[in-house]
Structure formats: structure tokens, C-alpha cells
Amino acid sequence: MTHPDVLVIGAGMVGAWTALGLAERGLRVLVVDGGVPGGGSTGAAMGHLVVMDDSPAQLALCAHAMMRWRTAAPELPPSAEYDPAGTLWLACSDDELAEAHRKQEVYAVAGVSTEVLDAVALGQAEPLVAPGLAGGLRVPGDAICYPPAIVRTLLERAIALGAIVINQAVRAIRPGGAQLTDGTWLEAGVVVVAAGPQSGMLVPDLPVIPRRGHLVITERAPRRIHHQLVELGYLHSAHTLGGASVAFNVQPRVTGQLLVGSSRELVGFAPGLNRELLAMMLARASAIVPALAGMRVIRSWTGFRPATPDALPLIGAWPALERTWIATGHEGLGITLAPATADLIVAGILGEPPPVPSAAFAPDRPMPTLAAA
Amino acid sequence: MRRRRHDVVVVGAGPAGLSAAATAASMGRSVLLLDQAPRPGGQIWRHRAGASLPARARHLLDRVRESGAVHAVATVVDAPAPDTLMVDFGGRVDLVHTAAVVLATGAVERLLPFPGWTLPGVTGVGGLQALLKGGLQVRGRRIVLAGTGPLLYPVAASLATAGARVLAVLEQAPFSAVAKFGTRALRDPHRFVDAVRWRATAWRSAWHHDAWVVRAEGGERLEAVTISVGGRERRIACDWLGAAAGLVPRTELARLLGCALEGEAIAVDATQATSIPGIWAAGECTGVKGDAAAVLEGEIAGATAAGDGGGMASRHAVARGQGIAFGRQLADTFALQPALRTRVTPEAMLCRCEDVRVGAIDPAWTARQAKLWTRVGMGVCQGTVCGVACTALYGWEPPQVRPPLAAPPLAAWARWLTDVDSPTES
Ligand SMILES: Cc1cc2nc3c(=O)[nH]c(=O)nc-3n(C[C@H](O)[C@H](O)[C@H](O)COP(=O)(O)OP(=O)(O)OC[C@H]3O[C@@H](n4cnc5c(N)ncnc54)[C@H](O)[C@@H]3O)c2cc1C
Ligand SMILES: Cc1cc2nc3c(=O)[nH]c(=O)nc-3n(C[C@H](O)[C@H](O)[C@H](O)COP(=O)(O)OP(=O)(O)OC[C@H]3O[C@@H](n4cnc5c(N)ncnc54)[C@H](O)[C@@H]3O)c2cc1C
Numbered sequence: 001m002t003h004p005d006v007l008v009i010g011a012g013m014v015g016a017w018t019a020l021g022l023a024e025r026g027l028r029v030l031v032v033d034g035g036v037p038g039g040g041s042t043g044a045a046m047g048h049l050v051v052m053d054d055s056p057a058q059l060a061l062c063a064h065a066m067m068r069w070r071t072a073a074p075e076l077p078p079s080a081e082y083d084p085a086g087t088l089w090l091a092c093s094d095d096e097l098a099e100a101h102r103k104q105e106v107y108a109v110a111g112v113s114t115e116v117l118d119a120v121a122l123g124q125a126e127p128l129v130a131p132g133l134a135g136g137l138r139v140p141g142d143a144i145c146y147p148p149a150i151v152r153t154l155l156e157r158a159i160a161l162g163a164i165v166i167n168q169a170v171r172a173i174r175p176g177g178a179q180l181t182d183g184t185w186l187e188a189g190v191v192v193v194a195a196g197p198q199s200g201m202l203v204p205d206l207p208v209i210p211r212r213g214h215l216v217i218t219e220r221a222p223r224r225i226h227h228q229l230v231e232l233g234y235l236h237s238a239h240t241l242g243g244a245s246v247a248f249n250v251q252p253r254v255t256g257q258l259l260v261g262s263s264r265e266l267v268g269f270a271p272g273l274n275r276e277l278l279a280m281m282l283a284r285a286s287a288i289v290p291a292l293a294g295m296r297v298i299r300s301w302t303g304f305r306p307a308t309p310d311a312l313p314l315i316g317a318w319p320a321l322e323r324t325w326i327a328t329g330h331e332g333l334g335i336t337l338a339p340a341t342a343d344l345i346v347a348g349i350l351g352e353p354p355p356v357p358s359a360a361f362a363p364d365r366p367m368p369t370l371a372a373a
Numbered sequence: 374m375r376r377r378r379h380d381v382v383v384v385g386a387g388p389a390g391l392s393a394a395a396t397a398a399s400m401g402r403s404v405l406l407l408d409q410a411p412r413p414g415g416q417i418w419r420h421r422a423g424a425s426l427p428a429r430a431r432h433l434l435d436r437v438r439e440s441g442a443v444h445a446v447a448t449v450v451d452a453p454a455p456d457t458l459m460v461d462f463g464g465r466v467d468l469v470h471t472a473a474v475v476l477a478t479g480a481v482e483r484l485l486p487f488p489g490w491t492l493p494g495v496t497g498v499g500g501l502q503a504l505l506k507g508g509l510q511v512r513g514r515r516i517v518l519a520g521t522g523p524l525l526y527p528v529a530a531s532l533a534t535a536g537a538r539v540l541a542v543l544e545q546a547p548f549s550a551v552a553k554f555g556t557r558a559l560r561d562p563h564r565f566v567d568a569v570r571w572r573a574t575a576w577r578s579a580w581h582h583d584a585w586v587v588r589a590e591g592g593e594r595l596e597a598v599t600i601s602v603g604g605r606e607r608r609i610a611c612d613w614l615g616a617a618a619g620l621v622p623r624t625e626l627a628r629l630l631g632c633a634l635e636g637e638a639i640a641v642d643a644t645q646a647t648s649i650p651g652i653w654a655a656g657e658c659t660g661v662k663g664d665a666a667a668v669l670e671g672e673i674a675g676a677t678a679a680g681d682g683g684g685m686a687s688r689h690a691v692a693r694g695q696g697i698a699f700g701r702q703l704a705d706t707f708a709l710q711p712a713l714r715t716r717v718t719p720e721a722m723l724c725r726c727e728d729v730r731v732g733a734i735d736p737a738w739t740a741r742q743a744k745l746w747t748r749v750g751m752g753v754c755q756g757t758v759c760g761v762a763c764t765a766l767y768g769w770e771p772p773q774v775r776p777p778l779a780a781p782p783l784a785a786w787a788r789w790l791t792d793v794d795s796p797t798e799s
Binding site for chain 2: 036037038039043079146148149152216218219220260273275276278279282283285286292293294295296297298299300301
């Protein structure tokens with residue numbers, strides 16, 4: 001395709017939704033990915049589609065994204081493993097239960113319905129959770145999915161609308177253009193950088209850094225956990241961009257397997273495992289779901305979240321380079337936020353009003369520096 | 374839960390591992406010999422208590438017993454460092470520190486998909502023999518064997534001896550190639566006697582070359598197979614089918630440890646050293662070449678791992694070279710015919726764990742793309758079976774190995790992860 005309207009760099013969950021959104025509006029779209037589409041951060045993720053309320057801007061974007069996921073769900077193939085299981089936020093103490101009540105009010109304002117469970121109701125909803133917890137907050141609108149298969153479906157739809165996907169790595173960008181590793185320059189009307197945690201390598205000074213996470217998966221078993229279970233303390237772990245941390249996060253797959261997270265650490269793109277952190281993560285998980293201790297583990301892996309210093313994504317024009325748009329920095333929420341991100345980018349490129357206020361995500365907003373964060 | 378320390382840990386108690394363990398222990402080293410199977414002997418000498426074994430096997434087992442090597446039923450589940458193994462001793466995971474590791478993990482059967490291969494009643498060739506050794510009753514049962522290489526002979530013979538009706542034995546290689554190999558290989562008196570004995574035992578069976586299974590048929594379980602012999606198809610009613618496409622080195626642990634491969638085998642030098650210092654490998658995991666070569670390589674690996682400075686390796690250099698040459702002959706003679714790949718249909722199951730059929734795969738994909746998009750190889754066996762098939766069908770690299778191996782219970786594995794490098798206690 002010579003001179004497409006839009007060149008999308010990166011075919012992860014964000015790039016795939018964006019490419020489809022643009023193609024649906026009749027634009028000629030070229031997507032370039034240097035790896036396997038859906039094989040970056042997206043291929044390592046849990047696939048929890050979850051509303052978070054770290055900030056009002058994040059909450060509004062999540063609520064819009066979940067509306068988009070629920071609309072898209074009936075059209076997804078079985079391989080997407082879309083499962084409207086909902087989230088159960090666990091309160092380990094009375095203080096955390098008070099936090100659950102506060103959260104319920106905040107969610108209600110954004111139109112997200114929830115249900116506070118006391119200790120007894122929690123025990124009934126999830127018998128495998130250790131006794132002694134204070135309760136929880138159920139968010140029935142949240143869901144679970146298998147991200148790589150969704151990327152594949154979205155790209156196939158974009159291709160059916162005329163988009164082209166090529167397997168090439170980009171080495172550099174300039175206004176309206178990108179240079180492939182073989183030296184050739186691709187020209188386009190505008191360029192969208194959706195290269196996940198690697199985006200910073202293409203856009204100088206873009207405040208995005210990789211934040212490593214571990215996951216562990218068990219063998220198949222009859223399904224005995226019904227919601228994605230996350231401790232309320234998770235938000236703290238996710239928000240604070242400091243040293244290494246773990247938080248309880250367990251997901252039931254449609255196969256009855258359990259996917260166990262989560263850990264966070266800043267180690268660049270280091271491969272391999274941090275066994276010490278992994279042990280903390282697994283200890284935390286089996287303290288809250290004791291039955292996990294006896295379940296067999298078939299594999300562990302790590303992935304890199306595209307993190308920003310203020311825990312909000314970077315979505316919008318990048319003033320330092322004309323005709324260049326940024327769609328990254330979603331940290332641990334990029335699967336969830338991808339459709340909403342695509343909507344903001346499409347509206348921005350077409351000069352339409354955004355579906356949700358977008359100022360908070362402006363990539364050039366003032367931000368703490370990465371070193372100080 | 375405790376820590377152990379040994380000079381040498383040998384993983385796998387087949388011919389190579391037994392020989393490595395006996396050699397290193399007789400040089401005064403403290404040796405731990407691990408195998409997940411309940412009794413030592415590996416694939417070829419797998420046996421039940423009290424069963425009779427060939428003299429060679431009894432001799433080697435006696436040597437191990439007298440050497441002082443400690444044999445344990447155990448599986449390696451993780452290797453945080455080349456000198457630190459996490460070992461599951463029947464549900465209890467211990468940390469084993471060691472100066473040297475000898476990998477003698479043997480080979481597994483290459484199971485290539487064909488229509489019906491997942492029906493109950495269909496197993497591998499060695500797999501059927503393992504069932505027989507495990508007590509399967511085959512008297513009067515109608516059996517078809519389809520495979521390649523010398524393994525067909527002992528398996529057919531032992532089934533016949535147990536009273537099975539081995540209706541047909543199919544060797545996929547053409548007769549011309551096998552005949553050429555036979556005259557060379559049978560110059561070795563050992564092998565000649567074995568071959569004659571095995572052929573004689575299974576004399577009632579029809580032996581075919583250039584022959585393979587086109588499909589297995591049946592409702593609830595196997596009822597018949599359609600075979601191709603020299604291009605002509607025929608249907609045979611039967612109760613069991615043992616089908617495989619030869620053997621392939623078993624390398625998960627080696628790959629976890631970061632050892633380089635050469636083709637599908639662990640790469641080793643003349644002293645059986647792998648690319649990772651402190652790790653040696655011997656036997657079929659370094660290339661399929663039979664039990665005699667495995668014993669010899671085990672002796673070299675055991676001696677170098679025990680620190681003999683390469684003396685054993687130079688003494689056995691010629692014999693070792695002959696073993697490798699024999700392996701090469703095996704590989705050439707029993708190279709897979711293209712039909713073994715093209716007989717697959719889109720409906721044939723590729724990955725049993727994740728229910729992925731051949732038709733779901735685009736051969737132009739990379740292994741990683743196929744895995745992410747279709748979940749092939751993501752199941753409990755982690756591609757041990759379908760990864761081998763994908764290499765044969767699509768030329769893909771073996772899948773990346775990530776800890777843990779052998780699916781240990783979460784807590785048993787997690788407990789050790791925190792203090793893998795703290796000082797030794799016991
Ligand atoms: C362990 C873990 C668990 C997670 N769990 C969840 C969860 O449950 N829910 C949730 O919402 N989010 C989760 N996330 C976060 C989520 O995975 C990411 O935010 C999201 O996948 C980012 O998507 P992306 O499309 O921006 O990036 P990626 O998926 O990384 O896509 C970027 C693509 O760009 C390509 N690329 C990069 N550089 C170049 C280049 N120079 N040239 C060409 N192509 C290039 C890459 O090959 C890649 O395919 C998790 C992340 C991790 C690590
Ligand atoms: C299914 C099968 C049946 C065979 N039957 C015959 C036969 O009847 N006659 C014949 O001549 N040849 C047979 N062979 C070929 C035979 O295996 C070799 O000729 C010879 O035994 C090779 O010796 P080895 O020590 O290299 O491997 P093996 O004998 O295969 O021994 C390897 C051992 O390592 C163990 N092991 C592997 N990984 C681990 C781990 N991570 N932790 C702990 N233990 C581990 C395995 O349980 C196994 O016992 C058979 C091969 C296979 C695969």
C-alpha cells in the first residue's frame with residue numbers, strides 16, 4: 001500500500017483495535033509489527049477486562065472501554081474465551097471493607113454497578129477463599145478473555161476492510177513516516193505509535209518504561225473459582241512505580257486452569273525469572289486461596305507492561321513530531337483500555353470530539369520525571 | 374524439605390545414566406541417580422520386580438549397586454542454576470546442590486498425527502511395549518505395529534511371546550535402505566543374534582517395508598486400520614495399533630538449563646560436555662544410537678564429570694566415534710518418508726492437551742505465532758508431544774521451556790524459590 005492514510009506501528013491489543021477503528025471509518029490503514037501480532041505485552045497478559053478507579057480519568061476511560069467490550073463480545077469467536085465472570089475485589093481487613101464501600105460510591109457515579117459482600121456472602125460466592133477475610137466488592141460487569149486470539153480477530157476484520165498488516169520492524173520515525181530495519185521509508189498521512197513498552201525506543205523523551213510482571217498457570221481442573229479475584233491492595237501495588245511488589249490476583253480460565261499473578265518490578269527488559277519475587281507472589285496467592293498450594297503448575301512466564309510515571313496512559317498527538325499520534329503507556333490495563341484508546345485516537349485523527357474527556361491522557365502533559373517516580 | 378549436596382547428579386537411569394552413575398561413584402564421588410520411573414533401567418530395561426533382564430542389564434545394575442551411587446525415584450522440576458536442581462522426590466521437593474550434572478534423559482517416541490491416532494487402542498510402538506511391561510494382557514489380541522527403525526523388532530517379538538496376534542509390522546523405510554543397513558549393522562554379532570531371535574519369535578507376522586498407517590478407524594475405540602504398503606491401501610481389523618515415527622532425543626531439562634542443541638539432540642563434545650560448564654550429557658538425549666553407545670557415552674560422561682581430565686574420553690574415542698557413525702546410519706536409513714507428513718488431514722488432532730487440529734495451523738506461521746493464536750503446545754505436556762510433531766511437519770524450533778518441569782504442586786515449587794542460594798544445611 002503506497003501512502004496509506006494511517007500507519008499504525010505495533011499490532012498488540014491497542015494497535016489492533018486502533019487499526020480496526022480507523023478502517024471502519026474508511027481510512028486506508030497499514031499496520032507494521034516486528035514480531036507476532038498479539039505477541040508483545042498482549043501475549044503475556046492475564047486478559048482481565050476490569051474497571052479501575054485509580055483516578056477519575058482512568059475510571060471514565062475504563063467504563064467506556066467496558067461498554068465497548070460488552071458490545072463487541074457477542075461477535076467474538078470462541079477462541080477469544082470471553083467470559084463475563086466479573087471481578088471480586090477482596091477486603092482483607094475492616095479498613096479495606098470500608099474502602100470497598102467508598103469504591104462502590106465512586107463506581108456508581110461512573111455508572112458501574114457493584115455489590116458489597118460481607119464475610120459470609122464472600123464465603124458463599126467463593127468457597128475457596130480463606131476464611132477470615134472481611135468481605136469484598138463484586139463488579140459483575142468485568143470480564144476475562146484470551147487476548148492473542150482477539151488481536152487476530154480484530155486484524156482479520158481490519159484486513160477485510162482493506163487494511164494491510166506487514167511483518168517488519170520499525171527503526172525510526174519522522175513526521176508522516178517510518179523507516180523499516182531494511183532502510184526503506186514508509187510514508188503515510190499520519191503515524192500512530194502503538195508499540196507497547198518499546199514505544200520509547202521510537203519516540204525520544206516519551207515517558208514510557210517497561211515494568212516486568214510474572215504469571216504462573218496451573219493444570220486444568222474442575223472450575224471452583226467463579227470470579228477474577230483481586231485484593232483491594234492491588235491498586236497500591238499497581239500505582240506506586242517504585243521497588244518490587246506483589247499483589248494477589250487469581251483468574252479462573254474457561255478450562256478450569258488458574259492464572260496466578262501479580263508482580264511488578266523495574267528491571268528494564270531483563271529476561272528470565274526473579275524467583276524470589278515469584279515465591280512472594282505465590283505465597284500471597286496461596287495464603288488467600290489455600291487450595292492453590294496443591295494445584296499443579298505447568299508454566300511460568302514474564303511480560304513487560306508499558307508504564308508511565310503518573311499511572312495514566314499516553315493517548316493523543318505528540319506535539320514534538322507533526323502528524324504523530326501516541327497510543328501506549330497503559331501499564332497493567334492495556335487489554336481493558338484498548339477499545340477506548342482506539343476511539344480517542346480515531347476521534348483525534350478525524351478531528352471529532354472524543355467520547356470521553358481526553359486531556360488527562362495527553363502524552364505531553366506535565367509529569368514527574370521517571371527517575372523521581 | 375531439605376537441601377542435599379552431591380558431587381555428581383545423574384538424571385535418567387537408562388543405560389547411559391546407569392553407566393555414568395556407576396563410573397563416577399566408583400571414582401569416589403558421591404552420586405545421586407534420579408529417574409522418574411519406579412525402577413532403574415530406562416526405556417529398554419524397564420521391568421517389573423522379579424522380571425528377567427538380559428545379562429548386560431543385570432551387570433550394569435549390579436555395578437551401580439556396588440558403586441555406592443544413590444538411586445532415587447524423582448523428577449527434576451526446576452534448575453535455578455546449573456549447580457542447583459529442584460527435585461521432586463514423590464511429592465516432596467528438595468534442593469540438590471552439585472558440582473556436576475549428567476543428563477541421560479533418553480529419547481521419546483516421535484508421534485506424528487494421522488486420522489484417528491487419538492482413538493483408544495492406538496499407542497506408540499515403545500508405548501505398547503511399555504503397556505505390556507506394565508501388565509497389559511495381549512493374549513489373542515490382534516495387533517498392528519507401524520514405525521521405523523530397529524525398535525520394531527523387539528517390540529513385535531515381545532508381543533508375540535506374550536501371545537498376541539501381531540498381524541502386520543510396518544516399516545516406513547524402503548526395503549532397499551533397510552537391507553543395506555542390515556548387512557552392515559548385523560556384522561556386529563550381538564545385534565545379529567538379537568535380530569534373528571526377534572524375527573524368529575514374531576515369524577507369523579507379515580513384515581512390510583515402505584509401509585505406514587493411513588488412518589485408524591473406530592467408534593469408541595480402535596476397530597481397524599487402513600495401511601499403505603508400497604503405495605497400495607488395505608484395511609486390517611485389529612484391537613491395538615502401536616504407531617510412531619521413530620525416536621527423538623528428550624531435551625526439556627537440557628533446554629531449561631540453556632544447553633545448546635544440534636538439530637533435535639543435545640550438542641556435546643568428545644568428553645560428552647554440553648555448552649554449559651558443569652553439565653554433561655550421554656545416551657539417546659545426545660542422538661539416537663542404541664543402548665551400547667549409551668553405555669559407552671555414560672562411562673565417558675561419568676568419568677569426565679567426576680574429574681578424570683578426559684582420560685576415559687580418549688581411551689574410548691574410537692568406539693565413541695563408531696557409535697556416532699552408527700547413529701548417523703540409523704538416521705539416514707530410517708529418514709522419514711514425506712508421506713508420513715502428507716497423510717495428515719485437517720481434521721487430525723495435533724495438540725491433544727488443547728484440542729488443536731492440524732487444519733487450525735498455517736504452516737507459514739512461526740512456532741510462536743501458532744502457539745499464541747491457536748494455543749498449540751500450551752497444555753499440560755507443554756508441547757512434549759505436539760512440539761516434536763510440529764518440528765517434523767513444519768520445521769519449527771522446539772518450544773521454549775519455562776519452569777517448572779513436570780507440573781509440581783504450586784506450594785512444593787514455591788517454597789524453594791526464595792532461598793535457592795542460601796548456604797547448604799545438610
Ligand atoms: C504479566 C502481565 C499481566 C497483565 N494483565 C493484564 C490484564 O489482566 N488486563 C489488562 O487490561 N492488561 C494487562 N496487562 C497489560 C497489558 O498487557 C498491556 O497494557 C497491553 O498489552 C499493551 O498493549 P499494546 O498493544 O500497547 O502493546 P504490545 O502488546 O506490546 O504491542 C506492541 C506491539 O508492537 C510491536 N513493536 C514494538 N516495537 C516495534 C517496532 N520498533 N517496530 C515494529 N513493531 C514493534 C511489538 O512486536 C508488539 O506486537 C498485563 C501485562 C503484563 C505484563
Ligand atoms: C518408548 C521406548 C521404548 C524403547 N524400547 C526399546 C526396546 O525395547 N529395545 C531397544 O533396544 N531399545 C528400545 N528403545 C531405545 C532405547 O531407549 C535406547 O536404545 C537406550 O535405552 C538409550 O538409553 P538412554 O540411557 O540414553 O535413555 P533411556 O533408556 O530412555 O533412559 C532415560 C531415563 O531418563 C528418565 N528421565 C528423563 N527426563 C527425566 C527428568 N527430568 N527427571 C528424572 N528422570 C528423567 C526417563 O524416565 C528414563 O528412564 C526404546 C525407546 C523408547 C523411547
